[in-house]
Amino acid sequence: MSITPDLVRELDTIADPGALLHALSKRFGNRMGIATSGQPTDTAIIALAVKAGVKKPYVYTTDTLRLFPETYAYYKTLEKRFKVKIDRVKPPEKELNRMLEQHGEFLFFDSREKQEYCCHVRKVLPNQKVLDSLDVWVTGLRRLEIIHHHQTGGELRPILKANPLVDWTERRVNDYLKANRIPNHPLIEKKLPGGWHFDSLGCILCTTPIKAGEPPRAGRWRWLNAVDDKKECGLHLPSSE
Numbered sequence: 001m002s003i004t005p006d007l008v009r010e011l012d013t014i015a016d017p018g019a020l021l022h023a024l025s026k027r028f029g030n031r032m033g034i035a036t037s038g039q040p041t042d043t044a045i046i047a048l049a050v051k052a053g054v055k056k057p058y059v060y061t062t063d064t065l066r067l068f069p070e071t072y073a074y075y076k077t078l079e080k081r082f083k084v085k086i087d088r089v090k091p092p093e094k095e096l097n098r099m100l101e102q103h104g105e106f107l108f109f110d111s112r113e114k115q116e117y118c119c120h121v122r123k124v125l126p127n128q129k130v131l132d133s134l135d136v137w138v139t140g141l142r143r144l145e146i147i148h149h150h151q152t153g154g155e156l157r158p159i160l161k162a163n164p165l166v167d168w169t170e171r172r173v174n175d176y177l178k179a180n181r182i183p184n185h186p187l188i189e190k191k192l193p194g195g196w197h198f199d200s201l202g203c204i205l206c207t208t209p210i211k212a213g214e215p216p217r218a219g220r221w222r223w224l225n226a227v228d229d230k231k232e233c234g235l236h237l238p239s240s241e
Helices: 005-012 017-031 040-051 069-082 093-103 112-131 170-179
Strands: 032-035 058-062 086-089 136-138 145-150 156-162
Touching: 005 017, 005 156, 017 032, 017 040, 017 136, 017 156, 032 040, 032 112, 040 069, 040 170, 058 112, 069 086, 086 112, 093 112
Parallel strands: 032 058, 032 136, 058 086, 136 156
Antiparallel strands: 145 156
């Protein structure tokens, strides 16, 4: 099925997230993929998809090879709970080895540019590989849009980037998980002395807890906080439409 603005407008009228996931699955089948990094919103989306009757939803994560041990363990918990298989998509070996040979293992400490380069190799390239086989990319972002994905071979094609929880607050997501006794990521649940806690999770060396009053992403690449607070790994750049 072709993805058009008319189709986006039609799907955008479906307010219930479970119904939207069911409609997307019915239209696109296994060409719909649910991305997860272990965040509460991603977990809620998986739960809602299963509850809505989506059979064997394709769920994947970009495995940077540097995730927290708790994250890998959490994926196994989700697989057991929802009877799904989370596809762990790793960085391309050639590009990863080239980066490490040229810049070393800890290049992300050198500059924002090298941090973004590391994220590009470890996260963006694996994600692009997945998108080559998808028509619908389900994420935890707060919008529904068409993006243009650059396929292998240079051809641009439209992909629907959907977030079924566009109207849900963070509190509502967490309340949903608690009400349905769905386990949250153990690091997000962990309470640290002095009110410190984990919020936005990424690679183990690039993620620290945040203190009360800090923005959620203050703990990501913390050494860049004094330089630039507009930090992005490159997965969710503005649409190229």
